[in-house]
Each structure stands twice: as structure tokens, then as C-alpha cells.
Amino acid sequence: MERYRALVARADGEEIASSVEELETAPLQEGYVRIRVAYSSVNFKDALAVTPRGNVVKQYPHVPGIDLAGSVTATRDARFREGDTVLVTGFGLGVSAPGGYAEIAQVPADWVVPLPGGMTAREAMAYGTAGFTAALSVLRLEEAGLAPGGQGPVLVTGATGGVGSVAVSMLAGLGYEVAASSRKADAEAQALLRRLGASELLAPDALRMPEGKAIVRERWAGVVDPVGGVALRDVLGSVRYGGGVALSGFTGGADFAANVYPFILRGVKLLGIDSVLCPMPERLRAWERMAGDLKPAGLLDAIASETTLEALPEALRAILRGEMRGRVVVAL
Numbered sequence: 001m002e003r004y005r006a007l008v009a010r011a012d013g014e015e016i017a018s019s020v021e022e023l024e025t026a027p028l029q030e031g032y033v034r035i036r037v038a039y040s041s042v043n044f045k046d047a048l049a050v051t052p053r054g055n056v057v058k059q060y061p062h063v064p065g066i067d068l069a070g071s072v073t074a075t076r077d078a079r080f081r082e083g084d085t086v087l088v089t090g091f092g093l094g095v096s097a098p099g100g101y102a103e104i105a106q107v108p109a110d111w112v113v114p115l116p117g118g119m120t121a122r123e124a125m126a127y128g129t130a131g132f133t134a135a136l137s138v139l140r141l142e143e144a145g146l147a148p149g150g151q152g153p154v155l156v157t158g159a160t161g162g163v164g165s166v167a168v169s170m171l172a173g174l175g176y177e178v179a180a181s182s183r184k185a186d187a188e189a190q191a192l193l194r195r196l197g198a199s200e201l202l203a204p205d206a207l208r209m210p211e212g213k214a215i216v217r218e219r220w221a222g223v224v225d226p227v228g229g230v231a232l233r234d235v236l237g238s239v240r241y242g243g244g245v246a247l248s249g250f251t252g253g254a255d256f257a258a259n260v261y262p263f264i265l266r267g268v269k270l271l272g273i274d275s276v277l278c279p280m281p282e283r284l285r286a287w288e289r290m291a292g293d294l295k296p297a298g299l300l301d302a303i304a305s306e307t308t309l310e311a312l313p314e315a316l317r318a319i320l321r322g323e324m325r326g327r328v329v330v331a332l
């Protein structure tokens with residue numbers, strides 16, 4: 001039995017309060033590995049996990065954290081050995097099972113990804129679920145025919161957020177012309193987006209569809225959209241013939257009004273992105289690419305800042321307020 005520190009969320013009537021507590025490990029089950037967590041990260045879903053009616057967690061007390069990276073200290077699965085460096089994102093981590101906001105985590109070996117060569121645990125968490133989702137979005141757009149050169153710019157919405165900022169950076173690194181849409185118009189946000197490689201900065205209002213129209217001039221070779229909501233209809237109407245929209249999120253709302261014309265007149269493809277249950281072969285492929293040609297130059301410096309278990313509750317409140325800029329890594 002080992003003692004370790006974790007952020008524990010407890011429900012108190014209508015409120016959910018989170019604080020750092022000391023916990024003890026349970027005996028390791030067959031098919032599980034024990035991981036000493038080096039880093040975790042902050043995602044929108046982590047904030048929902050500590051929000052009343054956030055619809056992410058069913059039972060409290062709960063240890064949130066949908067991401068972790070660290071090293072295996074004990075294993076009851078033949079695929080892993082003590083000392084292996086690994087990462088876990090999604091599945092039930094931090095949702096139905098205790099998560100990565102803890103110094104020790106015990107998880108099913110089926111959820112575990114070996115850390116790819118050329119990537120540190122801290123870099124893996126600078127990506128985290130948000131970066132993994134950005135990578136899956138790029139991969140799906142490529143499968144749908146997107147290639148650098150000649151097809152026009154790729155649009156990224158919610159561009160200063162986790163998924164958005166990593167997507168801007170990956171696409172620019174691959175040689176795409178990237179247009180970034182962000183509600184944040186301050187000089188710091190604009191400088192961040194330029195640094196990540198965006199060549200055009202747009203306010204969401206600039207993408208609005210004129211009254212009474214469903215399609216307008218073809219502009220985007222592809223779109224990475226973690227915002228969704230009503231603006232998705234506007235975006236679909238300006239995708240170029242045969243282009244794709246990789247849709248992963250709903251910070252702008254879960255419902256959207258759609259129109260058939262982009263699909264039936266321009267063959268536009270709406271590509272749903274799921275990072276949670278993404279099958280292992282595709283997961284491994286994405287992480288290999290993330291350690292290779294998708295890796296943004298200066299991933300940590302350009303995109304990620306660092307926080308601690310103690311300071312996490314404020315970081316979680318900030319992401320819910322839509323204030324996120326880039327990614328926040330949690331050092332355990």
C-alpha cells in the first residue's frame with residue numbers, strides 16, 4: 001500500500017468542492033498497471049467534471065484528470081514492464097475511473113499507450129487530450145483528401161483554446177496556410193496565433209452567413225472546429241468543393257442549425273472526431289505522428305504553461321470561462 005496526493009472533488013449539496021487529499025493505493029487488479037504520474041493536463045472536460053450538472057461524472061468523491069503521463073511502477077499485464085514510460089488519455093480516465101490529477105493512478109492496461117520515441121512525458125501532456133484531438137482532426141482531414149499546397153487555407157475555430165492552438169500549430173508546421181478564428185482580439189492573443197503560424201486572423205463575426213444564404217464563396221480547404229454551435233452552419237457554407245470539417249467540440253453550443261446545400265452542391269464532408277474511445281491502432285498512429293511530423297516547433301514554449309495540484313481549481317474555472325490560451329500542464 002502506498003500513500004499519494006490527489007485532487008479530490010466532493011459533492012456538497014449543489015456545490016462541488018475540490019482540494020488536495022492524501023489517499024492510499026488499492027491492491028492492483030489483474031490486467032491493470034500502476035503508474036507514477038509525472039504530468040497531467042487541463043481540458044475543458046476536466047472543468048465539467050468538477051461543475052454541478054457538468055454531465056461528465058456520475059459519482060463523487062472523484063479524482064478528475066482525463067490525461068496522464070508517467071512511468072509504470074507495477075504491472076499485472078504482460079504487455080508492460082516496470083519502468084516503461086507511458087501515457088493515457090480518455091477511455092474512462094477521470095470520468096468513470098479515478099484520473100490523472102494524482103501522484104499514482106491504476107488503470108486498465110488496455111488504455112495505456114507507450115510514450116512514443118522522441119516525446120517526453122511533459123510534451124505528451126502539453127498535447128494531452130486536446131492535442132490528441134487536434135491530431136485526429138488533421139488525420140481525418142488528410143484521409144478526406146486534404147494536402148498542403150494549392151487547395152487554399154485551412155480554418156481553425158476557437159483558435160486560442162487547447163484543440164485550436166495545437167491544430168493551428170500542427171497545420172502551419174505541415175505547410176498549410178492557416179486562418180485562425182478567435183473571439184479574443186487582444187494583442188497577446190493575436191501575437192500567440194501569429195507565433196503558432198496563423199497567417200490570417202478572423203473574428204467569428206467575420207464568418208457569419210449573410211441573412212437568407214446557405215452557401216457563400218468557397219474559401220476553406222478544410223476546417224478544424226472545436227467550437228460547434230450555431231456558427232458551424234456558417235463555416236459549412238464556405239468550405240471548398242469536396243473539403244472536410246473535422247468537428248470535435250461544443251464550446252459554442254451542442255446544437256447547430258444545418259442546411260443541406262454544402263453537402264449536396266459541394267460534397268462537403270462533416271467528420272466527427274472522438275478522442276475518448278478512439279481504437280488503439282488509430283490512437284498509436286496518431287501519437288507516432290505527434291512525435292514526428294505533426295510536432296509543433298517549440299511545443300512546450302509556444303503552447304504550454306505549467307500548474308500544480310494546489311493551483312488546479314483556478315485553472316479549471318478559467319477554462320470554463322473560455323479564457324484558455326494554449327495548454328496547461330499539471331506537474332505532479
Ligand SMILES: NC(=O)c1ccc[n+]([C@@H]2O[C@H](COP(=O)([O-])OP(=O)(O)OC[C@H]3O[C@@H](n4cnc5c(N)ncnc54)[C@H](OP(=O)(O)O)[C@@H]3O)[C@@H](O)[C@H]2O)c1
Nearest residue numbers: 044158159160161162163182183249250251252275322324
Ligand atoms: N471530441 C473529442 O474527443 C474532444 C476532445 C477534446 C475536446 N473536445 C471538446 O472540444 C472543445 C474544446 O476543448 P478545449 O480543451 O480545446 O477547450 P478550450 O481550451 O477551452 O478551448 C475552447 C475554445 O473555444 C472558444 N470558445 C469558448 N467559449 C466559446 C463560446 N461560448 N463561443 C464560441 N467559442 C468559444 C475559445 O476560443 P477563442 O476565444 O479563441 O475563440 C476557447 O478557448 C470542448 O467542447 C471539448 O469538450 C472534444
